[in-house]
Amino acid sequence: MPTVGLVLNPAARGAERARAEVAIACAEAAQPPPVVRSTTVADPGPGQARELLGLGCRRLVVAGGDGTVREVVGATDPVATVGIVPCGTADLAARSLRLPLRARPAARLAVGADASPVDVGRVEVWQEDGSSIRLPFLVVVGVGHDAEVLASLSPVAKARLGWLAYVTPGLRRLHRPGRTVEVRVDDAVEQQERAWSVLAVNGGRLPLGARLVPGARMDDGLLHVAVVAPRRLREWGRVAATGVGVRHRRHPALRYRSGQVVEVRMRAPGPLQVDGDVVPRAVSARITIKPGAVRVAREH
Structure with missing residues (x-):
């Protein structure tokens, strides 16, 4: 069963670096490679999030800007954990949550850290x-x-x-x-x-x-x-x-x-x-x- 699903905005700055770092973080945590789904103009995140949850992913990592993050969060099962690898313009969600802004530490935290409730x-x-x-x-x-x-x-x-x-x-x-x-x-x-x-x-x-x-x-x-x-x-x-x-x-x-x-x-x-x-x-x-x-x- 897949453990980590990655919702990736391919148009975001640093998207490919984020993809690579999430894969590395999964390997370091002795987990299978992430199941990756890319956002599109027609579906900027909710459909990909629901698909990954349906595949059994209980941790969804979002690599994108604030728009992608909010779309995924809005479609996420409350039982699942969301991790964030910021790749946007301002990345206010990551800043407000005091998350790392660089891809490597953000990916490690997104894949391996414990979760806590957020409004x-x-x-x-x-x-x-x-x-x-x-x-x-x-x-x-x-x-x-x-x-x-x-x-x-x-x-x-x-x-x-x-x-x-x-x-x-x-x-x-x-x-x-x-x-x-x-x-x-x-x-x-x-x-x-x-x-x-x-x-x-x-x-x-x-x-x-x-x-x-x-x-x-x-x-x-x-x-x-x-x-x-x-x-x-x-x-x-x-x-x-x-x-x-x-x-x-x-x-x-x-x-x-x-x-x-x-x-x-x-x-x-x-x-x-x-x-x-x-x-x-x-x-x-x-x-x-x-x-x-x-x-x-x-x-x-």
């Missing part, structure tokens, strides 16, 4: 034409300028620059005004926000050690809502200081709430991002969290 988010997005789409996520759902930055990025820039591809487009939007959004957390009264961005965060550790929400964990059973609403350019300094842990005082430029259900309505259609993947022309979303829904191989 998984679900978002239902309604678009301007009345259609809706349901997606899993591990890290963050965002509306506003952060989603617009992601929507503007070219695949070439992401492949060439990695996470640095986000920096220049983001800086160019810092001076732009916020958008009006209605936000409800759990059963609280809906609040109208004029925000640069509204984020529903499960994990959210960024490159260089910054965090979307200081103190948020992927196993605390909560969604952490961050309303990013600087009124002047100089207030971005306060937002940045909070992100790197220098300052945690409350201030109007960055406000937090926590709960298990978040509902967002936009005054005008716009992009919504789910772990870096963009849903265009969104008008509303309902975001939930399922505590401990997946077991992830990681250090304890």
